[in-house]
Amino acid sequence: MNIIISNASDKPIYEQIYTQIKGAILRGECKDGESLPSIRALAKELRISVITTKRAFDDLERDGFIYSVQGKGSFVAAKNKEVLREEYLRQAENKLEEAIELGRSGGLSDEELKEVFLMILKGE
Amino acid sequence: MKGLLLKNFKNILPTIAYYAFFMLVFYVVAILSENIVMFTSVSVVLAISVPTSAYVMDEKDNWDKFVLAAGVTRGQLVRSRYLFAVLCLIPLWILSLVLIFILPSGVRAENVIIFLLFDGVELIMTSLLLPLEHKYGADKSRIVLLLLVVIAVFACVMLGTLLHEKIMSIGMTVWLAAGVLLAGIAAMCASMAITVKICAKKDY
Amino acid sequence: MQDCMRVKGLRKNFKGFSLEDVSFRVPRGCVVGFIGENGAGKSTTIKSILGLVNADAGEIEVFGKRMREIGREEKNRIGTVLGETCLPENLNLKDLDGIMKYIFTNWDSEKYFQCADRFCLPLDKKIKDFSRGMRQKVSLAVALSHKAELLILDEPTAGLDPVARDEIIDLLYDFMQDEAHSILISSHILSDLEKLCDYILFIHDGRIIFEEEKDMLTEKYGVLKCTEERLRELDPKSVVGFHRGEFGVSALVKLDLVPRSFVTEKAGIEDIMLYFIRGERI
Numbered sequence: 001m002n003i004i005i006s007n008a009s010d011k012p013i014y015e016q017i018y019t020q021i022k023g024a025i026l027r028g029e030c031k032d033g034e035s036l037p038s039i040r041a042l043a044k045e046l047r048i049s050v051i052t053t054k055r056a057f058d059d060l061e062r063d064g065f066i067y068s069v070q071g072k073g074s075f076v077a078a079k080n081k082e083v084l085r086e087e088y089l090r091q092a093e094n095k096l097e098e099a100i101e102l103g104r105s106g107g108l109s110d111e112e113l114k115e116v117f118l119m120i121l122k123g124e
Numbered sequence: 125m126k127g128l129l130l131k132n133f134k135n136i137l138p139t140i141a142y143y144a145f146f147m148l149v150f151y152v153v154a155i156l157s158e159n160i161v162m163f164t165s166v167s168v169v170l171a172i173s174v175p176t177s178a179y180v181m182d183e184k185d186n187w188d189k190f191v192l193a194a195g196v197t198r199g200q201l202v203r204s205r206y207l208f209a210v211l212c213l214i215p216l217w218i219l220s221l222v223l224i225f226i227l228p229s230g231v232r233a234e235n236v237i238i239f240l241l242f243d244g245v246e247l248i249m250t251s252l253l254l255p256l257e258h259k260y261g262a263d264k265s266r267i268v269l270l271l272l273v274v275i276a277v278f279a280c281v282m283l284g285t286l287l288h289e290k291i292m293s294i295g296m297t298v299w300l301a302a303g304v305l306l307a308g309i310a311a312m313c314a315s316m317a318i319t320v321k322i323c324a325k326k327d328y
Numbered sequence: 329m330q331d332c333m334r335v336k337g338l339r340k341n342f343k344g345f346s347l348e349d350v351s352f353r354v355p356r357g358c359v360v361g362f363i364g365e366n367g368a369g370k371s372t373t374i375k376s377i378l379g380l381v382n383a384d385a386g387e388i389e390v391f392g393k394r395m396r397e398i399g400r401e402e403k404n405r406i407g408t409v410l411g412e413t414c415l416p417e418n419l420n421l422k423d424l425d426g427i428m429k430y431i432f433t434n435w436d437s438e439k440y441f442q443c444a445d446r447f448c449l450p451l452d453k454k455i456k457d458f459s460r461g462m463r464q465k466v467s468l469a470v471a472l473s474h475k476a477e478l479l480i481l482d483e484p485t486a487g488l489d490p491v492a493r494d495e496i497i498d499l500l501y502d503f504m505q506d507e508a509h510s511i512l513i514s515s516h517i518l519s520d521l522e523k524l525c526d527y528i529l530f531i532h533d534g535r536i537i538f539e540e541e542k543d544m545l546t547e548k549y550g551v552l553k554c555t556e557e558r559l560r561e562l563d564p565k566s567v568v569g570f571h572r573g574e575f576g577v578s579a580l581v582k583l584d585l586v587p588r589s590f591v592t593e594k595a596g597i598e599d600i601m602l603y604f605i606r607g608e609r610i
Contacts, residue, residue, distance in 0.1 A: 010594070012543065044501035049359065051526040052543055127430030131416055134423050181418060190414035193378045194431050195403030328380040 001029055005046050013048055017056035025065050025076055026084065036066060036074045063087075128191065128204035129211070132178045139177070143170060151219065160223050160235045161284070164242035167216040168276060171246040172253060172269060175209040179254075180262045189328050198323040202258070206316050209250045217243060233294050240301035241283065245276050247308025251315030258322050331389075332356040332478050332510035338376055338386030347372055347534045350386070354478070354527075357507045359500070361525030361542070362514035363601055369534040370514040371411065374482045378408060390478065401433045407476030409484045413463040417456035421449060421466065432474035443469035447495070461492035468496060472503060479503065481513040485520055493517065497524055518598045528597060530604065537604055542597070549600055550592030553578045560610070562586060568600075569607015580607060 001024045005016055024030050036057075037045070043053040057074055060066045064083050068074040096117075103113045147166065154162035182188060191201060220242070224235045249272050256265040283297075331353045338350040347369050354360045364370050375381040377388055379395065388395040391402060415424065421444055429435045444451060447465040449458070455466060464484060471479060479500070485493040497520055503509055504524075512529075515521050521528070528545060530537040540548070549568065552559070556577045559570060566585030570577050580595060580603035595603075 012547065014543065038505075040501075040505045040507070044498075044505070047497075047501075047523045049524060049526045049542055050504060051358065051541060055543065125430075127427045130430060131419075131427045134427070135416055135418050138418065181416065185416050186410070186412055186414035187416060189375075189380055189410055190408075191431060192380050193403075193406075193408040193410065193414075195400035196431065197400075325382065327382060328375065 003042075003046065005048065014052050014055040014059070017042075017046075017053065018059050021056070021060055022063075022065055026087070030076045032076055032078045034076045035072075036076065038073050125200060125204050125207070128196070128201065129208055131187070132204075132208045135181050136174060136178055143174065146170070147216075147219070151223070154223055155227065158227050158229050160220060160227070161238050161280075163223055164220055164238055165277070165280075167220060168242060168246055168249070169273065171209075171213050171216060172249055172273070174212045175205070175250065176253065176257070176262065176266075176269065178208060179205065179257050183262050192328060198326075199320050202316065202319045202323050205254060205319075206250075206312065209254065210312075213243075213246055213250075216246075233298065237294075237297050237301045238284075240298070240305045241280065244301065244304030244306070244308035245280065247305070248311045249273075249276060251308070251311035255315055255319045255322055258319050258326070330356045330392075332358075332391065333377070333512065334387075334389040335373075335377065336387040336389075338373065338388070339384045340372055340376055340381060341384055342372075345369070345372075345534060347376070347383075350531070350534075350536050352529050352536055352539045354510050354512050356510055357504075358526040359504060359511040359513065359524050360527045360529050360539075361521035361597075362512060362529045362531065363518065363521065363597065364514075364531035365605065366516075368531045370531060371482055372534075373531065374410070374480055374512070374514065377480065378406070404432050404434055404474050405477045407471030407474065407479045409464070409467045409471050409479075409481045411482045411486065413455070413467055415455055415463070415466060415470070418454060420454050421451045424455070424466075424470070428470060428474070434475040436473050436475060440469055440473035443472055443499075446499075461488045464488060464492070464496070468499060472499070477509055479509075479511045479513070481511065483514055483516065485515055485517055493520060500524060518596070518601070522597050530601065532605055545597065545600060546594060548583060549580055549595040550583045550586070551578060551595045551599055551603075552581045552586065552590055552592045554590065558590075562590070562610075564610040567610045569603040569609060571603070571607060579603070 001021070003017060003020045005013055007013075009016060011019075021030075021036070030036075036042075039053045039057055040050055043050045046053070057066065057068070061068060061074070064077055066074045067077050100113060103116075104110075147163075147170065150163050150166040154160050188201060192198065217239075220239050224231055224239060227235065252272060253265060253269055256268055283300075333354040335353070336351045338347055340347040345367070350369070350373055352360070362370050362373075372381060376383040376386070377390075377395065390398060391405065393402070416427075419427070425437055425440055428440070429437070441451075444466075447462070447469060449462055449465060449469070455463060458466065464487075468481075468484060471481075485496055488496070500511060500513070501524065504511065511524075513521065513525070522542070525542050527539060528542050529539045554576060556572065559567065559577050559579055562581065563585055566582045568580040568582065570579030580599060581590070581592060583592065586592065
């Protein structure tokens with residue numbers, strides 16, 4: 001798994017870690033139950049603070065991507081298909097919402113947007 | 125305490141050969157001239173310069189800061205300095221004592237007086253010097269040190285003259301010398317208490 | 329989170345300088361970066377904690393006990409590096425090992441020689457022949473070799489080149505692999521702290537300006553560049569300080585008080601420090 005931190009990025013560092021680990025899990029690069037590097041080891045490798053790393057891991061755990069065992073570290077949570085589906089659905093929804101907003105602010109009618117949507121869906 | 129003393133000894137170790145040579149030369153001179161003053165005078169210089177140079181090194185090394193941060197108390201630090209000064213004196217005293225017995229002219233009261241007197245002077249000077257060093261630093265105390273040596277030597281010479289001209293009886297002089305030694309011991313105790321107080325107030 | 333160290337109401341008066349009511353904490357398992365100008369009171373604070381300076385007032389707690397009441401053994405659980413090297417220069421590293429055995433109750437010779445080896449420090453050479461970087465490493469090797477749980481480091485990277493600094497930071501990261509370990513580190517070199525620290529403790533003119541989680545700082549503050557008129561539109565409370573330039577002003581602002589229409593840039597610790605100290609107030 002690769003994690004690349006950019007200090008120039010607008011995104012906070014914990015968010016960068018969160019997105020990249022989540023991505024790796026969703027893409028199946030990390031297998032169920034695989035152990036993740038410890039928070040402190042990762043902090044050292046990435047040259048960031050422990051709290052920053054911890055925050056990313058806490059968020060990942062909250063969202064069900066990883067689980068941690070006291071004294072043993074963190075592991076990739078067994079993939080719950082439903083959770084994954086929900087996650088993708090949520091992201092898709094967000095993108096669609098964005099698209100609709102963009103369209104409306106550009107003066108397109110809902111009918112026109114629907115047409116575009118169906119057209120893309122059909123693969124034209 | 126052990127660590128503090130060990131550090132002092134290791135610190136002065138490189139210069140010890142130089143001191144030893146110095147001592148040897150005057151030891152021989154003392155034997156040849158059958159006068160232990162030759163050796164005890166040098167002892168006074170050594171008794172003061174060895175602990176002083178150890179202190180100067182500590183000052184340069186910021187050693188006090190280090191050991192205090194390491195949990196050594198200020199009291200322990202001060203006591204270790206006094207102990208070190210006394211430990212430096214002991215070999216000198218033993219050597220002078222041996223000298224009294226091995227001189228070809230046999231054990232003479234004059235030499236015993238000198239022995240007692242100089243021991244007392246060494247103690248008094250150490251007890252003056254250590255509080256000064258802790259209060260004002262080794263650099264400023266050095267001038268005082270020089271002054272002290274001059275006064276001490278002058279006092280000893282005066283006493284020697286008195287003795288020579290038989291103004292005082294031998295018996296009385298022995299008592300006087302012993303008194304100086306006792307005063308030296310008392311001064312050391314008082315001086316240590318003062319230095320402990322000085323250091324308690326000090327900001328390192 | 330449990331606190332490894334707590335300082336409350338620390339005061340010390342010197343001629344021309346005083347520490348005023350310094351309070352902060354070092355949470356267990358965290359690194360606290362102590363920043364401020366030269367003479368702001370970092371070293372005095374650290375020395376007061378360690379008992380090298382007699383504070384006029386204040387309460388210092390370490391490992392849940394009052395500092396004044398802890399014994400030698402517990403004080404040995406604190407490792408220190410105090411700016412300039414505080415070790416006998418006439419000795420070599422082997423001699424030093426022999427002495428430290430008696431100074432620290434928990435002295436770990438093996439660890440010490442490992443550290444020396446890792447830093448490539450010669451064992452037979454006198455410390456006075458070492459470069460500044462090497463001396464600093466010796467100090468750190470000693471601090472790390474008596475089973476310390478808390479490191480108090482005053483400018484451990486001062487005067488070192490970037491490579492040596494990086495090695496020291498690396499070592500500190502290693503130390504922090506243990507969750508029970510904590511560090512209070514003061515430094516001028518903010519980039520070192522920017523990486524390592526969980527919290528930033530900022531002192532200015534003998535007073536603590538803030539102690540804040542480092543990530544929060546960058547979320548809380550931003551740098552705004554605009555015209556002076558536009559800056560005046562803002563709530564004065566939202567502007568920490570600003571610099572007037574020939575072509576406009578730049579200001580450190582509190583992001584939660586600034587409307588979205590103002591575009592801000594990320595503020596680094598250095599920006600934050602500079603605006604707090606030198607920025608003009610509205």
